[in-house]
Amino acid sequence: MKIIQARVIVCSPGRNFVTLKIETDEGLYGIGDATLNGRELAVAAYLTEHVIPCLIGRDPQQIEDIWQYLYRGAYWRRGPVTMSAIAAVDTALWDIKAKAAGMPLYQLLGGKSRSGVMVYGHANGRDIDETVDEVLRYREMGYLAIRAQSGVPGLNSVYGVGRGRMFYEPADASLPSEHDWSTEKYLDHAPRLFQRVRDAVGWETHLLHDVHHRLTPIEAGRLGKSLEPYRLFWMEDATPAENQEAFRLIRQHTVTPLAVGEVFNTIWDCKDLIEHQLIDYIRATVVHAGGITHLRRIADLASLYQVRTGCHGATDLSPACMGAALHFDLWVPNFGIQEYMRHTDETDAVFPHAYSFSQGMLYPGDAPGHGVDIDEKLAARYPYQRAYLPVNRQAHDGALWHW
Numbered sequence: 001m002k003i004i005q006a007r008v009i010v011c012s013p014g015r016n017f018v019t020l021k022i023e024t025d026e027g028l029y030g031i032g033d034a035t036l037n038g039r040e041l042a043v044a045a046y047l048t049e050h051v052i053p054c055l056i057g058r059d060p061q062q063i064e065d066i067w068q069y070l071y072r073g074a075y076w077r078r079g080p081v082t083m084s085a086i087a088a089v090d091t092a093l094w095d096i097k098a099k100a101a102g103m104p105l106y107q108l109l110g111g112k113s114r115s116g117v118m119v120y121g122h123a124n125g126r127d128i129d130e131t132v133d134e135v136l137r138y139r140e141m142g143y144l145a146i147r148a149q150s151g152v153p154g155l156n157s158v159y160g161v162g163r164g165r166m167f168y169e170p171a172d173a174s175l176p177s178e179h180d181w182s183t184e185k186y187l188d189h190a191p192r193l194f195q196r197v198r199d200a201v202g203w204e205t206h207l208l209h210d211v212h213h214r215l216t217p218i219e220a221g222r223l224g225k226s227l228e229p230y231r232l233f234w235m236e237d238a239t240p241a242e243n244q245e246a247f248r249l250i251r252q253h254t255v256t257p258l259a260v261g262e263v264f265n266t267i268w269d270c271k272d273l274i275e276h277q278l279i280d281y282i283r284a285t286v287v288h289a290g291g292i293t294h295l296r297r298i299a300d301l302a303s304l305y306q307v308r309t310g311c312h313g314a315t316d317l318s319p320a321c322m323g324a325a326l327h328f329d330l331w332v333p334n335f336g337i338q339e340y341m342r343h344t345d346e347t348d349a350v351f352p353h354a355y356s357f358s359q360g361m362l363y364p365g366d367a368p369g370h371g372v373d374i375d376e377k378l379a380a381r382y383p384y385q386r387a388y389l390p391v392n393r394q395a396h397d398g399a400l401w402h403w
Contacts, residue, residue, distance in 0.1 A: 020033075022092040031320050067089075078268070080265055087287045091291050104370075114330060179393070203231070208236065320351060353371055
């Protein structure tokens, strides 16, 4: 079997996606997600100009060798553009390999470790009352785990609180919009939110919260301590993790479980966090961490230290990535949870998929491969539209802060 063609498909059915399609001389093809939110065309160009020419004529079944070729052979390693491109190739090759074997991808990885994949949804509100209502609505939809985010009094915009109820999309403008931020107001508000939510749902529903890298380590320790009475499933992205040692300070001050990693690209970004048991969940995902091949290595390292997976699953991951992630989740022994932000009807139509939701669980289905395809004719009706993620500024002096 040989690769005879590969091409990049950029479309925007509600938001921008970059998809790689690899075709073989035996009529099999695979697709992989290459979307990098706000920098989509950088990955598209990397694939088209630098990666695809190196794939033609290669055996698509040599997944490991191709992964090493693209990683080591570039010399300038790592980074979100390179690793998203490698992930797209890797995902497409696993899709082809599973199709050639005539089995769903999870079987090729080693079979099921569980009957389904527990997911969490996003309950967002402009204030605490609205967030509580949304949490209750998600529980009625069958979710066993729910992330709660609320607007903060005195701030015009807060991460996680979007214009819609089901399809929050943060990349909202052709140039970056500017949000305001106050750590003091947030730290006072968050415990009140979770007191109300826990009172409303009781103790059987898992509750999660995303700080979105906005606190210093000691502030994160304070927040984690104040949230301990409400028994969160996790506190996510409490502080920027470029300095992995920062999580040691948080650990010293709270037993609230910690999750991080959606912006990680390689095992080196989380090596110290895992080995020193400074986190409880690693959130690296298929598209930004080098594909299934590399994500397996991260999960294997994590398993040695009882760290579980909790893969990122926002709308900037296409259904192709979600499908691959679900097969990975069904197999991986140290699974924790999977984020699940629903795509729009337009996106679902462009990317027909075998996975399904029921009673708080996602099921990848048993179609050969990862079970997700792309309707290229329909995709062509949704051309790329430049969209940026927002930036944050401190409310009191306008200084740029972490978004």
